[in-house]
Amino acid sequence: MAPVVFLLSIVIGGAFRVGYSHLIDPVSALGMSGADGSGLVNAAWTATGLLIICLGVALWRDRQGPGRVVAVAILIAGATSAAISTWCPMDPPGVPMSGAQLGHNILVGVAAFAFAAALLAAALSRRVSATFRLLTWLALFAMVAGGAGAAISQSLGWNLVGAFERVTQAGYHAWLLITAGTGLWRGWHAA
Structure with missing residues (x-):
């Protein structure tokens, strides 16, 4: 459910913002202080984080899942995702960096590393199927490619950060759907 809530929040948030471009503007701009619809967007992002925690x-x-390292990384990613939208929204462009923006930058980094760690641990787990492993590697590749693409486009003066950010987010959100779907399909095996 988390990826669905997140996707809907981006679509709805983008509709609230006149002039917002999903190709150019960062996703965080939808929830920045004072943005039209930011209350709804941030509430949806907090819900997304809580669903990731679940x-x-x-x-x-789950005794038969990808392992507890994956679980811990997902818990960290969910908690930081919820904290970003609750306490650390992005500052509007052109204003001096606030403590909330500094917290935003730090927590976004923590969440990205936690998601990457979860995917890497899942890909290396001996407890997953070959298909799940392949899909996990593809999701991790999408995350890395999106991050690299954003950095490269920025350095070349191409304003496509929003597009590459969405590639990164599509990678880990697709993996979250696959992981939850796999657990539901085979039945969760509680310890």
């Missing part, structure tokens, strides 16, 4: 708890309890 997945982390299910993975922790």
